[in-house]
Amino acid sequence: MARDLSQLRVEIDTVDRELLKLLNQRATLANEVGDIKRAEGSTVFRPEREAQVINGLQQANPGPLKGQNVATIWREIMSACRALEAPQRVAYLGPAGTFSEQAAVQFFGSSIEHVPCVSLDEVFQAATAGTADFGVVPVENNSEGVVTRSLDLLLQSPLHIIGETSLLVRHHLLRRAATIDGVEAVLAHPQALAQCQNWLNKHLPDAERRAVASNAEGARLAGEHPDWAAIASERAGSAFGLHIAAHAIQDDPFNRTRFAVICLPQVLEAPQASGRDCVSLVVSVPNRPGAVHDILVPLKQHGVSMTRFESRPARSGQWEYYFFIDVEGHPSQPHVAAALADLRSLCAFYKVLGTYPVAD
Ligand SMILES: O=C(O)C(=O)C[C@]1(C(=O)O)C=C[C@@H](O)C=C1
Numbered sequence: 001m002a003r004d005l006s007q008l009r010v011e012i013d014t015v016d017r018e019l020l021k022l023l024n025q026r027a028t029l030a031n032e033v034g035d036i037k038r039a040e041g042s043t044v045f046r047p048e049r050e051a052q053v054i055n056g057l058q059q060a061n062p063g064p065l066k067g068q069n070v071a072t073i074w075r076e077i078m079s080a081c082r083a084l085e086a087p088q089r090v091a092y093l094g095p096a097g098t099f100s101e102q103a104a105v106q107f108f109g110s111s112i113e114h115v116p117c118v119s120l121d122e123v124f125q126a127a128t129a130g131t132a133d134f135g136v137v138p139v140e141n142n143s144e145g146v147v148t149r150s151l152d153l154l155l156q157s158p159l160h161i162i163g164e165t166s167l168l169v170r171h172h173l174l175r176r177a178a179t180i181d182g183v184e185a186v187l188a189h190p191q192a193l194a195q196c197q198n199w200l201n202k203h204l205p206d207a208e209r210r211a212v213a214s215n216a217e218g219a220r221l222a223g224e225h226p227d228w229a230a231i232a233s234e235r236a237g238s239a240f241g242l243h244i245a246a247h248a249i250q251d252d253p254f255n256r257t258r259f260a261v262i263c264l265p266q267v268l269e270a271p272q273a274s275g276r277d278c279v280s281l282v283v284s285v286p287n288r289p290g291a292v293h294d295i296l297v298p299l300k301q302h303g304v305s306m307t308r309f310e311s312r313p314a315r316s317g318q319w320e321y322y323f324f325i326d327v328e329g330h331p332s333q334p335h336v337a338a339a340l341a342d343l344r345s346l347c348a349f350y351k352v353l354g355t356y357p358v359a360d
Pocket residue numbers: 030033034044045046047049050053077078079081082085
C-alpha cells in the first residue's frame with residue numbers, strides 16, 4: 001500500500017539523521033587528515049583527490065540522483081571538510097555579488113574565506129603576498145574574447161594556474177524601479193557593457209554607458225540614483241535590493257566566462273594528471289618569416305591538440321607578440337612532454353602558466 005505524506009516525511013527524517021551521522025563521521029576523518037597535513041606542513045586543498053572522489057561517486061551512482069547533482073553535493077561536502085582542516089582564503093574581483101565571486105564558490109564550494117578585491121591587479125597581489133591562498137580571475141569570454149589584463153598579469157606573475165571553472169553569465173538590467181523607462185545612465189564593467197551592446201542600442205539608445213570597476217559596484221551606485229541602471233547578476237541585484245527591469249539582456253544567450261584559479265607554487269604544486277588536463281603556455285618567437293607556423297609543427301608531429309591560440313602585443317616598441325597557447329594533455333604523458341620540449345626549443349621566450357584539469 002502506498003505510504004502517505006506524513007509517513008514518507010518520517011522516513012526522510014530518519015534518512016537525514018543517518019546522513020548527518022555519516023557526514024560528521026566523514027568530517028572527523030578529514031580533520032584527522034588535516035592533523036597529518038599540518039604535521040607535514042603540506043597543503044590542505046588537493047584538487048586531483050577531490051576530482052577522484054567525485055568521479056568515483058558518479059561512476060558508482062545508481063540514480064535517481066543525476067551525476068551533476070552528485071558532483072554539486074560532494075563539492076559542498078568536501079568544501080566543508082576542507083574548511084575544518086584549514087580555512088581557504090580566496091581572492092576575487094569584488095565586491096559581493098560579482099560573477100567572479102560566483103566562480104570562486106563554484107570551484108571551491110561555499111565554505112571559503114572571501115577576499116574581495118577592487119581590481120584584478122589586487123587579486124594577483126593578494127595571492128602573491130599571501131593575504132589569500134588562491135585567486136580566481138576571468139581569462140576569457142566566449143563572445144568578447146580574452147580579458148587582456150588577466151593575461152598581462154599572468155605573464156609577469158609568479159602565480160600559476162591550478163584549475164579553471166566556466167560560468168554561464170546572465171546579465172540583467174537592474175534598477176530601483178521595475179521598468180526601463182527614464183533610464184539616463186547604464187553602469188557596468190566594460191566587458192558587460194560590450195556583451196549587452198545590441199540590447200542597449202535597441203532598448204536604451206540614448207542612455208549614457210558608464211564604465212565602472214565591477215558590475216557589483218555599478219549595482220551599488222544604481223541603488224543610490226533612481227535614474228541609473230546597472231548591468232549585473234541576480235546575486236548583485238538582491239545584494240543591493242534592486243529590481244530586474246529587463247531579464248537576460250546579454251547579446252549571446254550562451255554567454256560563458258572562463259576563470260583561472262591561481263596560486264603560488266609553494267601553496268599548491270601543479271596538480272597530477274586527472275585524465276582530462278590542459279597546459280597553458282605563453283611564448284614569443286624570433287621575428288622571422290614562418291616562426292609562428294614553426295611552433296605549431298611539434299604539436300602536430302606529436303599529436304597534441306591546441307585548444308587556444310591568442311596573441312598579445314609584447315609592448316617592446318617593435319611589432320612583437322606574445323602567444324597564449326592551451327594544449328590538451330598533461331606533461332606526464334610522453335607525447336605531451338616531447339611536443340612541449342620541441343616547441344620550447346623554437347621559442348625566444350617560453351613560460352608554462354599552469355597545468356590543470358579542464359572544467360566540464
Ligand atoms: O584527502 C584529503 O587529502 C583530504 O583532505 C580530504 C578531502 C575530502 O573532504 O575528501 C578534503 C580536502 C582535500 O582537498 C581533498 C579531500
